[in-house]
Amino acid sequence: MLKDALAAAVVAALLALPLLGFRLADSQQGLSLDYRFAWVGYAAAAVFIGRLGMAFAAAAFSRVFQRKRQTLLPLAGRPSRNRKIVGWLLVAAALLLPLAPFADRNLIDKATLLLIYVMLGWGLNIVVGLAGLLDLGYVAFYAVGAYSYALLSQTFGLSFWLCLPFAGALAACFGILLGFPVLRLRGDYLAIVTLGFGEIVRVVLLNWESLTNGPNGISGIQRPSFFGLPFLAAAPGRTTFHEFFGLPFSPGQRIIFLYYVILVLALATNLFTLRIRRLPIGRAWEALREDETACRSLGINPTRTKLSAFALGAMFAGFAGSFFATRQGFISPESFTFIESAIILAIVVLGGMGSQIGIVLAAILLVGLPEWFRDLQQYRMLAFGGAMVLIMLWRPRGLLASREPTIRLAADALEAAPQTAGEAAR
Amino acid sequence: MDYFIQQLINGVTLGAIYGLIAIGYTMVYGIIGMINFAHGDIYMIGAFISLVGFLLMGVLGISYLPLALFTVLLLSMLLTAVYGWAVERIAYRPLRGSFKLAPLISAIGMSIVLENYVQVAQGARVKPLPPIVHGGFELSAANADYHVTLSYLQVVIVLVTVGLMAGFTYVITRTPLGRAQRATEQDMTMASLLGVNVDRVVSTTFVLGAALAAVAGLMVTLYYGVIDFYIGFIAGMKAFTAAVLGGIGSLPGAMLGGLLIGLIEAFWSAYFSIEYKDVAVFSILVLVLIFRPTGLLGRPEIEKV
Amino acid sequence: MTAAAPPLLTVEHLTMRFGGLVAINDLSFTARQRQITAIIGPNGAGKTTVFNCLTGFYKPSVGRLTLTPPNNGGCFLLERMEGFRIAKDAGVARTFQNIRLFAGMSVLENLVVAQHNRLMRASAYSVAGLLGLNRYTRAERQAVELARYWLDRIELTGQADWAAGNLPYGSQRRLEIARAMCTEPCLLCLDEPAAGLNPRESAQLNELLLDIRGQHGIGLLLIEHDMSVVMQISDHVVVLDHGAPIAEGTPDMVSNDPAVIRAYLGAAEGEALPPDVAGGLPTAPPC
DSSP states (O other): OOOHHHHHHHHHHHHHHHIEEEEEEEEEEEEEEEEEEHHHHHHHHHHHHHHHHHHHHHHHHHHHHHHOOOOOBBSSSSOOOHHHHHHHHHHHHHHHHGTTTTHHHHHHHHHHHHHHHHHHHHHHHIIIIIIIOSOOOOOHHHHHHHHHHHHHHHHHHHHHHHHHHHHHHHHHHHHHHOOOHTTSSOOOHHHHHHHHHHHHHHHHHHOOHHHOOGGGGGEOOOOOOOOBBBBBBOTSSSOOOOHHHHHHOOOHHHHHHHHHHHHHHHHHHHHHHHHHSSSHHHHHHHHHHOOHHHHHTTOHHHHHHHHHHHHHHHHHHHHHHHHHHHHHSSOOOGGOOOHHHHHOOOOHHHHHHHTTHHHHHHIIIIIIIHTTTTTHHHHHHHHHHHHHHHHHHHHHTTTTOOOOSOHHHHHHHSSSOOGGGGGOOO | OOHHHHHHHHHHEEEEHHHHHHHHHHHHHHHHHHOTTTTHHHHHHHHHHHHHHHHHHHHHHHOOHHHHHHHHHHHHHHHHHHHHHHHIIIIGGTTSSTHHHHHHHHHHHHHHHHHHHHHHHHOOOOOOOOOOOOOEEEHHHHHHHEEEEHHHHHHHHHHHHHHHHHHHHHHHHHHHHHHHHHHHHHOOHHHHHHHHHHHHHHHHHHHHHHHHHHHHHHHHHEEESSSOTHHHHHHHHOOOOOHHOOOOOOOHHHHHHHHHHHHHHHHHHHHTOSTTTTHHHHHHHHHHHHHHHTSSSOOOOOOOO | OOSSOOOEEEEEEEEEETTEEEEEEEEEEEEHHHHHHHEOOTTSSSHHHHHHHHHSSOSSSEEEEEEEOOOOOOOGGGGSSOHHHIIIOOEEEEEESSSSOTSBBBHHHHHHHHHHHHHHTTTTTTTTHHHTTTHHHHHHHHHHHHHHHHHHHTTTTGGGTTTTTGSSSSHHHHHHHHHHHTTOSSEEEEEEETTTTHHHHHHHHHHHHHHHHHHOOEEEEOSSSSHHHHHHHHHHEEEEEEEEEEEEOOOOHHHHHHHHHHHHHHOOOTTOOHHHHHHSSSOOOOO
């Protein structure tokens, strides 16, 4: 145990020596070296103690760990009522959040951001969680949605609610456009092609200045209105929201309105997914994830089935993108880098592939918590990456991995006529 | 004509660097079937260690260039290899044989960790290094229109790459280590039943891949003279593209793929537009995968039913 | 004898090459409606390759595969069809040598997924399903009834909500056959259905296959090593060796054919069969 910890400490020292022990400092003559060998010592000591602690903990809890090892295929034996209750509680909490006494503008704003990620996670879940297609370029569809809303509203002056379906449809078209040639590829190749596609979209947004204004982005994007009532202190010739309802004007109203808009959008995504999972297309997605060869032998068209998952996932990203654009009022290619795709994918996988509530938990863990530590700027992403690794090591199948069957024989028998299995004739 | 040859030289140099990184991807993919997403960042770490090494040579007063280059090369290969080993040990080994996407997510997490670790430790600003290897061959014809530069550095890059490739091919095809590695690649369970220490073979694969990435990092530091913590992402992606293009799992394929990507990038930048060079690279990747999914030198895969 | 039954599948001059390797060489045979046709042969004889050509996983190098479904005037040229269409339009269902269930999904789901195409039409490609229209609900109930029928047949009703991957091996084999039957095929191809089954399970399987033939009136095509299965239930046997057909006929005829005995035993012509091996090729009258 001690030897192991010592070895770990030596490795840590070796790792830390070049990059922590020396610091490249800018000086008059270009670069110079600073020395911080003490840090190497700290790193080694930390690893030594940590390793020892882990060994002790493992020895102490070995029995507990053993018991927790999951069975091969977790499939709930009975309907998990608990999860349904948790789901409704979460929805209720989300609905009531703006009324809570501690809900200041900042909190609502952060919750809105969180909900964007939840919605993106739910959208990507159709592609990755249900259909098992590894998409590393999901952010491209998000970008398509955001830019299509921004451009449509700026060029034609269309309202948010009018643009929303357009943006979704356009993103879905991009999904089909990309999916058609690449969906026959093997899993990992698909991952890398989608990754490349995400980069292509970003590079095009960055360089097609006449359309997208390049790296400067598009600003002054129209904010959404409440059925035509804008959230402004005063609008010449129009009734504003606060005037119509006879409320005093407050910028917080728009924030709360935006919060409810994304809540509705996200819940719609969730409802859609829950519903389509129980339809033949949803079952075919899951079957495709399990075994594509068997699917073909049952007469399921793999390309078309995958394409539908890809397009629907893209569509929800398009909706989320439109919302993002209208919320920010400003978009630039910088918001659509690979790291966003990685975060969304991590939310889906960490949540436990296919689990809708798991995605909410993972989003809170990965996006919500680091948001509170924004002051620690630099360390935020470091902690984020570290959390991704640790959660995967802790629960490789995700936080909530068990799967609920989409249809049950027992429940079905109750619904129809209570008959014994033997009597069920054709 | 001279412009064409100049681009050819630049492309080959760039291709050599991509090829070295691509080998790391292709070996790891071949052996444990995962995309080692953090490999690009291992290369970035190699570049930073080399940069520290060169400055250290300056502090220590070693001014004889070949000696300094060689020392830094060794140092950076060694220390980067430790990074490669540690990444595998911490983030991938516990997940081996578990759910398929878990190692990939872990690798993406590791990539984020490494990037931000370097950013925190060394600062986000671009790090410049004044040119160390000067001069080159000037190839000019009698008429003054024809003018091509082949710098010594480019020669060194290509020579070192060819040398490493030769050595590497020897290791894989002729030594017991290589045999164990190829056996593990074919069937990990069987190899371990036959007494191959699979853990060690996988570790060695990561160490070798990281060492080659470190060489690539050193060369980039010398060639471009500027590095930052973000170089790993794009280079890693292109190198992976190179590995896929050449046929993943195939060493000569990785080298060939790297060369092609380097050439495509150089020529596209020279003749079309420098902004869209990455788009060109990825478009070609997509085309290759659609029409020849096994890559150029990959073995065709017959679907077993 | 039922030899006069109309042909269901006609294989003519089927040849499959992989690079230089000839896996199947000029194979012709006919499988008839309401009959069980078995393809047997030593390991590596190319049996599974025949199935893969038949179900669209490989494109044959040469040859014609004609399927003539009953009560449907047309016929299908299988070698020209995409894999999934062979199952969807022509009605050829298959099982796999190494079972390919949707292991993470429940037993019932496996059987419902097999009815995908009918349910897709009923749900108007998900539109009616999303709106919760009556016509989809009814179709789904029918699908469950069909699944329940097969669950009863394979005695898995009690485990309907289990993950398919958690079933014991023998049950998985039966489930795979039931899943294939849920596509309502006219030809069912079984790739070594008795592999890994104990004698009791194997006898159950025989019964199931004979029932399928008798009650559903479809043709069965069978690859099998287990001679007790082949000899007891098949109407017609095709013997392959090194990709080439060497004998064809009733189980009786085939098991006495010297070429077959030579292929299986590698014995010289005229040599007497050792008694234990002769017992491995029992001669039972076709049912």
